[in-house]
Amino acid sequence: MAAPKPAPSARETELLELAYQYSLTHGLADLSLRPLATAIGSSPRVLLFLFDSKDGLIRALLARTRTDELELLREINSRYGDAPGLEVIARELWTWLAAKERRPLMTLWVEAYGRSLVAPEGPWADYARSTVDDWLELLATAQRKRERASRRGEARRTGVLAILRGALLDLLATGNKDRTTAAVEAYLAD
Template sequence: MDPTKPPPSARQTELLERAYAYSLTHGLADLSLRPLATAIGSSPRVLLFLFGSKDGLIRALLARARADELDLLRQLNSRYDEPPGLEVVGRELWTWLAAEERRPLMKLWVEAYGRSLVAPDGPWADFASSTVDDWLDLLATAQPAGERGSDRGQARRTGVLAMLRGALLDLLATGDLDRTTEAVNGYLAD
């Protein structure tokens, strides 16, 4: 958060939450202000006033989606006194990622991640790299201190992250929770 900017107004926060709920269902790729504004009980002019531009609104929506992800990371970090290991945290992350109620958020995440790669200068800028950093930081805290700083430790958490994201893409494409969960568990057990 930019300390030089005033906090959002109650109306801005309310409209952001409504727009976020809308984007979980409709995505962001073809976001048009008029249908969005109608759906959330506002107008395009109000949205432009509150968020500065369509890109500003998209940036706010991406930050809102990332806030859900960061909240999970904080919860997992606070749960353990000692590093539980990548197997334990990987299974917890998978349970969270694969939950049916999170599928809309995960689809939005995939969309934003992909857009960040192909439109790195737009409102999506740095979304993909920031989420990689967030997750690698969390996975590092799950490792014992001696492993955490090693090249092998870094490679292991990178592998766990890649496996979780690959399994998530597979789950979102096929809906096959049993198969993807079995694959995740098998990888983490090695």
């Protein structure tokens, strides 16, 4: 059994955050260590030492992107009592997803999600699946217990997730927040 990885050093944490900010602008798919290291005031050798490999750095960056997503899910869960309803949670999620200041994060999320589907091995492994599971779990908590356990309840939360993600892709492609918000609202009203 491998020994657990020690807690990250202050420098590792600092460089990860700088690399995360860099990746919001430049993406991860074609990440090259030399330009990244130059941009964040480090060297490729230091990044390889701290993260073991380029794949290790990408895994750390993907985990960092999920940190924002998971924090949102925890925040929404703590704000509402028992089973506020899918519509309430979906509107909260859409407001967060569609915010202009989150476009770089959402673009990075789409890139990572897509890479996870076409390159399921290596650093991208299971990223898409884990984000689906995270969001479906949150949506399930919005449902009453009886609905949550039913096939219809599962189908309803899957539909809500699909509309949110489809509207997000459309928003990122077109920038048309009014139209995509109207689509989300129309779906939730049915």
